[in-house]
Amino acid sequence: MAYTNSPLVSYTKLSPNHSGQRTHSIDRITPHCVVGQCSVETLGNIFLPTSKQASCNYGIGVDGRVGMYVEEKNRSWCSSSNANDQRAITIECASDNTHPYAFKDVVYNRLIELCVDICKRNGKNKLLWFGDKDKTLNYEPKAGEMVLTVHRWFANKSCPGDWMYARMGDLANKVTAQIGGTAAEPPKETTTPVATGSSNNEKTIWDFLKGKGLNEYAVAGIMGNLYAESALNPQNLQNNGNNKLGMTDAEFTAAYDSGKYALDTFIHDGYGYGLAQWTYWSRKQALANFAKAAGKSIGDLGMQLDYLWKELQGYTAVMKVLNTAESVRAASDAILTGFERPADQGTAVQERRAGYGQTYYNKYAATQTPAPAASDVLYKVQVGAYTNKDNADTMLKRVKEAGFTDAIIVTQKNETPAAPVTEPAAPAFSPYRVQVTIKDLNIRAGAGTNYDVTQVCPPGVYTIVEEKSGQGASMWGKLKSGVGWVSLDYVKKL
Numbered sequence: 121m122a123y124t125n126s127p128l129v130s131y132t133k134l135s136p137n138h139s140g141q142r143t144h145s146i147d148r149i150t151p152h153c154v155v156g157q158c159s160v161e162t163l164g165n166i167f168l169p170t171s172k173q174a175s176c177n178y179g180i181g182v183d184g185r186v187g188m189y190v191e192e193k194n195r196s197w198c199s200s201s202n203a204n205d206q207r208a209i210t211i212e213c214a215s216d217n218t219h220p221y222a223f224k225d226v227v228y229n230r231l232i233e234l235c236v237d238i239c240k241r242n243g244k245n246k247l248l249w250f251g252d253k254d255k256t257l258n259y260e261p262k263a264g265e266m267v268l269t270v271h272r273w274f275a276n277k278s279c280p281g282d283w284m285y286a287r288m289g290d291l292a293n294k295v296t297a298q299i300g301g302t303a304a305e306p307p308k309e310t311t312t313p314v315a316t317g318s319s320n321n322e323k324t325i326w327d328f329l330k331g332k333g334l335n336e337y338a339v340a341g342i343m344g345n346l347y348a349e350s351a352l353n354p355q356n357l358q359n360n361g362n363n364k365l366g367m368t369d370a371e372f373t374a375a376y377d378s379g380k381y382a383l384d385t386f387i388h389d390g391y392g393y394g395l396a397q398w399t400y401w402s403r404k405q406a407l408a409n410f411a412k413a414a415g416k417s418i419g420d421l422g423m424q425l426d427y428l429w430k431e432l433q434g435y436t437a438v439m440k441v442l443n444t445a446e447s448v449r450a451a452s453d454a455i456l457t458g459f460e461r462p463a464d465q466g467t468a469v470q471e472r473r474a475g476y477g478q479t480y481y482n483k484y485a486a487t488q489t490p491a492p493a494a495s496d497v498l499y500k501v502q503v504g505a506y507t508n509k510d511n512a513d514t515m516l517k518r519v520k521e522a523g524f525t526d527a528i529i530v531t532q533k534n535e536t537p538a539a540p541v542t543e544p545a546a547p548a549f550s551p552y553r554v555q556v557t558i559k560d561l562n563i564r565a566g567a568g569t570n571y572d573v574t575q576v577c578p579p580g581v582y583t584i585v586e587e588k589s590g591q592g593a594s595m596w597g598k599l600k601s602g603v604g605w606v607s608l609d610y611v612k613k614l
Contacts, residue, residue: 123142123146123191123192123193124192124241125188125191125192126178126186126188126192126234126237126238126241127237128186128230128233128234128237129178129186129187129188130160130185130186130187131160131161131164131181131185131186131187131188132187132188132189133161133164133165133167133168133187133189134188134189134190134191135164135167135168135175135189135190135196136168136170137167137170137172137173137174137175137190137196137197138175138190138194138195138196138197139194139195139197139202139205139206140194140195141193141194141195142193142194142195142206142207143195143206144206144207145207146192146207146208146209146238146242146266147207147242147244147261147265147266147267148204148207148208148209148261148266148267148268148269149208149209149211149235149238149239149247149266149267149268149269150198150199150204150205150208150209150210150211150268150269150270150271151211151213151231151268151270151280151284151288151291152176152198152199152210152211152212152213152271152279152280153212153213153215153221153223153279153280153281153283153284154179154212154213154214154215155215155216155217155221155281156214156215156217157182157214157215157216157217157224158181158182158214159181159182159183159185159214160179160180160181160185160186160187161181161187162181163176163179163181163187163189163212164179164187164189167189173197174197174198175189175190175196175197175198176189176190176196176198176210176211176212177189177190177191177192177194177196177198177209177210177211178209178210178211178212178234179211179212179213179214180211180212180213180214180227180230180231180234181214181227182214182224182227183226184224184226184227184229184230185230186230186234190210192209192238196210198210198212198271199269199271199274199275200271200274200275200277201273201274201275204269204274208269209238211231211234211235213227213228213231213280213284214227215227215280215281215283215284216283219278219281219282219575219601219603220281220282220283220286220575220576221278221280221281221282221283221284222281222283223283223284228284228287231291232291232294232295232298235247235291235295236295236298236299238266239266239295239299240299242266243263243264244264244265244266244299245264245296245299245300246264246265246266246296246299247265247266247267247268247291247292247295247296247299248261248265248266248267248268248292249267249268249288249289249291249292250267250464251288251289252464252466252468252469253273254466254468255464255466256268256269256273257269257273268288268291268292270285270288272285272578278578282575282576282578283575285576286576289359293359293360293363296360296363297363321352321353321354321421322343322352322480323484324421324422324425325343325346325352325395325421325425326339326343326480326484328422328425328429329342329343329425329429332429334442334443334445335445336481336484336485337445337446337447337448337450337451337481337485338442338443338445338451339480339484339485340448340451340452340477340478340480340481340484340485341442341445341448341449341450341451341452341453341454341455341474341477342442342451342452342455342477343476343477343480344448344452344473344474344475344476344477344478344479344480345396345452345455345456345459345460345473345476345477346395346396347476347480348469348472348473348476349392349395349396349397349460350394350395350396350397352395353369353395354394354395354419354420354421354424355369355370355372355373355394355419356369356392356393356394356395356397357369357372357373357391357392357393358391358392358393358397358399360391361389361391361392361393369419372393373417373418373419376418377417377418377419383408386404386408386418387401387404387405387408388401393407393418394407394418394419394424395421395424395425395428396424396428396459396460397460403431406427406431407424407427410423410426410427410430411423411427414426432459435458435459437454437458438454438455438458438459441454441458442454442455448474448477448478448481449470449474449477451477452470452473452474452477453470453474456469456470456473471558472560475558475560475610478609479569479592479607482592482593482594482607482609483569483591483592549585549586549587551583551584551585551600552583552584552613552614553581553582553583553584553613553614554581554582554583554584554597554608554611554612554613554614555580555581555611555612555614556577556578556579556580556581556582556606556610556611557579557612558579558610559576559578559579560576561576561577561606561607561610561611562576562577562606562607563575563576563577563599563603563604563605563606564596564604564605564606565604565605566590566604566605567588567589567590567596567598567605568590568591568592568593568596568605569590569591569592569593570590570591570592571590571605574603574604575603575604577599577606581614582599582600582601582606582611583599583600584597584598584599584600584608585598585599585600586598587608588605590605592607593607593608593609594608594609595607595608595609596608597611
């Protein structure tokens with residue numbers, strides 16, 4: 121095929137570091153982070169020496185200008201993978217030099233523009249991001265499709281950085297919207313962390329499902345899947361529907377409720393909608409009928425929960441697992457494979473959805489303790505007696521952190537002389553290392569899910585310098601780097 125180069129290029133310094141003409145047609149784009157806010161000229165100088173043994177097709181400098189270092193017809197040396205670089209346009213982007221390696225707005229916007237240009241010139245009308253290495257590398261793109269890949273899949277690197285990695289789905293959707301295609305599935309299943317937000321939806325859903333007699337494992341397993349599908353938003357319209365129709369979730373819901381978006385169109389449009397992302401026409405027809413009979417908006421949370429529960433009763437094999445669930449994972453897998461049934465039901469998806477469910481379990485189930493039985497006898501438990509008030513306060517704090525929130529200090533006069541006692545000081549905390557293996561471990565501003573997520577912690581080994589109890593986890597650990605706190609439920613102590 122004939123290859124062309126981007127007209128967006130304003131600076132060219134061709135590198136000798138490439139393998140000559142490609143052996144595969146272009147059907148991938150691989151964005152990278154430079155780890156430095158450098159110019160296109162600096163990038164050209166970096167890739168010029170043969171000793172560097174590295175290059176890329178394009179680079180975007182800190183000011184948003186585009187440089188070209190290897191023509192599109194040639195395979196660059198950029199992604200630590202011959203197979204990937206033979207078919208990918210590689211793009212180095214100026215970024216911060218510290219985690220999460222953020223891009224400036226001008227750089228990100230130019231990346232979108234450059235990807236649009238690459239897709240158009242190479243005859244593509246859709247840019248896909250699956251968020252899963254195995255699925256992506258085993259996928260054979262159709263004639264009009266371009267696929268996004270990342271460097272971290274081929275080498276022990278964080279590239280393109282967690283800032284850009286979290287925006288790969290956004291990049292795919294924005295590019296696709298500009299080149300006339302529809303966004304790829306799964307649009308909602310990303311590495312996005314479970315967020316509490318300002319909505320009470322999650323507590324409402326938890327209480328509704330618990331009220332149906334399910335145990336905490338089953339409720340958490342269902343909620344983890346609902347989060348993956350819709351972020352627990354009953355008005356959630358599948359992303360490609362948002363892009364194609366040019367409507368937000370709320371606008372789409374209002375259009376349907378008012379009759380501007382016809383019932384027949386809603387049933388057959390192929391877009392997932394609502395908590396469970398109902399997509400197949402017969403299930404959407406049943407949802408619409410249920411909402412009409414209830415006199416509720418199609419996006420009403422309570423109505424959708426009632427419909428969800430009614431629908432689940434028809435999935436007898438799934439309900440059998442839910443009614444006897446002994447773990448979040450068992451319940452989550454049952455919903456994933458027996459009820460939701462997305463195209464990708466692989467191990468990575470199973471683990472991710474069960475992880476979401478575990479977060480809800482930790483938040484709601486782990487904090488619920490049964491009320492004590494009534495008794496006319498009081499049993500007093502003493503954990504220590506101290507002559508030093510500081511030591512008593514330290515022990516009280518530990519007892520409360522262990523869950524005994526009603527513990528108090530009782531003062532008593534020491535009337536019996538005793539031999540001097542040397543009281544041990546509270547043991548000092550010793551930093552320790554942990555192994556992170558999951559891809560979407562949240563780093564929060566404080567010890568608890570009630571604190572904002574600041575970034576995502578990539579897999580690797582980290583040092584914990586402080587522990588603290590907090591909402592949503594049995595214990596939180598502070599990272600040595602000072603960037604924030606992580607749940608210790610999802611790490612392995614070394």
